[in-house]
Amino acid sequence: MARKLILAAVLTAALTSGAPILAQAQPATTAAPAAEWDSVLAGLDQSFAQWAEQAHAPGVVWGVVHQGRLVHVGVYGVRDFDARRPVDADSLFRIASMSKAFTALAVLKLRDEGRLSLDAPAEDYVPELRGLAYPTADSPKIRVRDLLNHTAGFVEDNPWGDRQQVMSEAELTALLRQGVPFAHVPGTRYEYSNLGYALLGRIITNVSGRPYKDYIEAEIMHSLGMASSGYDIFESDNARRAIGYRWENDAHQREPDLIHGTFGAMGGVQTSANDYARWIAFLLSAWPPRDGPETGPVRRSTVREMAQGLNFASPRSRQRPDGTPCPGSSAYGMGLFAIQDCELGAYLAHSGGYPGYGSYMLVVPDRDLGLFAFSSRTYNAPVQPLTEAALTLVRSGLAPVRDEPPTEMLAAAYADAQAVWRAGDILAVEDRLAMNVLLDRSAENWRTMLSGLRDQAGACDLGSAVRPAGRMTGLFTWSCERGVINGRVNLAPTTPVTLQAITLRFTPNTPGS
Structure with a gap:
């Protein structure tokens, strides 16, 4: 039976309204008047609502972070069809592969602490990898860096990997001992691998001496004030959760709740718009390079390192989600895609697709601008509306390139x-x-x-x-x-x-x- 979705009130916080500061903001060009923001954001809300309805998304939330502030949150629909609670800025969504950035930063943090090396063989930290049969006699061993950059040689595994969330540590050990086949010689080609990020979770666990879940929540999320974010959905307030659904046979079908497991390192994070905005603001606060004290859980230069790709990409004519040609290039960094766009300039982005959820985020460091959106429908990543929203903000002049004073x-x-x-x-x-x-x-x-x-x-x-x-x-x-x-x-x-x-x-x- 078709269910009428509820369009919840849009929560708008203009730049001058005193919205909470999420990270140490850096000097930027003078903010546009609040009325200009309100006008543009109202149009974006309408576009998102139309997209959500056409995509049969039960619930959607989207946000804009600018100059260290969450300046706007828009919401659509309900958290669940039974209680019909509306989505709000504190509703909890799983963000799927957008989780990879947290895993990557945790690995880099351990590197900063001198506890691992990115160029060391991954088997130094995961002994079960020592028995792998490499594809050629002259194959190099998988490095930690290869896992971060998706150049370990594993096959693209989205359909399979998305269903491994529940895999236990013992089951991952058994999988590795049975042997993992290679699609490529390590270090020679990019191919997206959820298994690779599950192995990074194992590295975090083994090196830190704590389950990767506990390490990332304590050392990164909670340090940023993301008190509602985490990996085990059964530890959260069930009333706040956006329940995941699939659209099948012209109806919504509830997806089963996946318990926390070893593959959560590649896609298991649950968060809210208010929490995730703190993450976006923290990423943006790493730019530009500058003097001054460090204020985050990981140093600024390490955050910027997440944009360094190792996938042998070359400039090519990219297409935006709407099919518009846009000359540029892209590479997978560490938990984030690094993209050069003909109009937005350099930005970082990642999508997420998961049973019951779809998500997308992008940050444009030179404009101190970040956007994100979460959806509670399987593989319903809002890439197109979020990209169009970023382009609208740039074209309207509301997010100009940050002034850089000369040395x-x-x-x-x-x-x-x-x-x-x-x-x-x-x-x-x-x-x-x-x-x-x-x-x-x-x-x-x-x-x-x-x-x-x-x-x-x-x-x-x-x-x-x-x-x-x-x-x-x-x-x-x-x-x-x-x-x-x-x-x-x-x-x-x-x-x-x-x-x-x-x-x-x-x-x-x-x-x-």
Whole structure:
């Protein structure tokens, strides 16, 4: 029998409303007025509600994190059809493979503590792996790093792996002792493996001396204030749980509740929107690299390491979920996909699919923006609406690229470029030039080039700021009487720092401009 879903009230917290700070926010561009956020978010809520209804999702929750705050939560439907309790920001959903990021970070934390090495053979920490029959005589052994990056050589195992949640530690040991076949030589190719992340859970257990569940909950989740998150759903408040369903034969069928087991390391986390927003804010707080004290359970540089891929990906024409071509590239890092998008720029993402659940998250570090969504229908990952929501926020100007101030040495290099232009002579900063500059172009030819550009451009306004393209490279634009000067300064790898290049290009105004 068809069941009418309830559209619950949308919970909106504008940037200026005093929403709780979830992580130490970093300086960013001035926030847009609350009214602008409200208008855009109302449209996103409508889109999500339409998607949820069309996807036959019993319950959905989605959230937006910006500048360290949970600025918006939207909800749809019910937690369960029997009691018909509506979904809210504290409803508990299983997030499936989005759990892998917690496992990966726990492994990296143990590495930071000197308790394991990513480049050591995994069999050093899981002795049962010593009996594996590798595919060739010259196969390298599986490293811990290979498990993190899905390059261990195991076959893609989503249909099988998703049903192994209940596997006990003894059963995993027996599976390994029977032998695991290889799809590829380790370290030569990416192929997604849930078994690989189950093995990482075993590594966490063996190295930490605690079940991986206890280690991750205590050392990461609870440290971030994620008090309602964990792996064993039977330890949680049943009234808060979003019950998982499948859509089959034009009706919702309840999925069985899967008990906690060894494969929970690949997909067993249960969390709420309010809790998960703390995780998103923590990930974003790792950018940009900076001085200052560490405030999280794992250091910032380690979080950024999760974006390092090892799957031999190369740039290619990607397609967005709606089929739109988007040149870019992707690689699997450590628990997160690292993606370069033609519009969003660099972002990290992961989906989750599981009996009774589907989920998706993405974070755009340069924009201090994160989004996530959970659904209580089998394999119903809301990839398309969440990606469209991120694009809408970017296109609306509500999540601009974070301003990056130039380093002192880059600001000095830009001042040198301005001095050279004003003087019409490269020797105006002779004492700061790298040894290559006057070998690449003589001082006389510099004067000739600068004179020609000044005649073409006319008077120029040199007051614009330099735009960092790194700590030692900067771009700038000068508006001139008859066109525009686009420039670049590069510093040399010397101490003291010297100027290795100034590049200037004039573009004349078009007629009538």
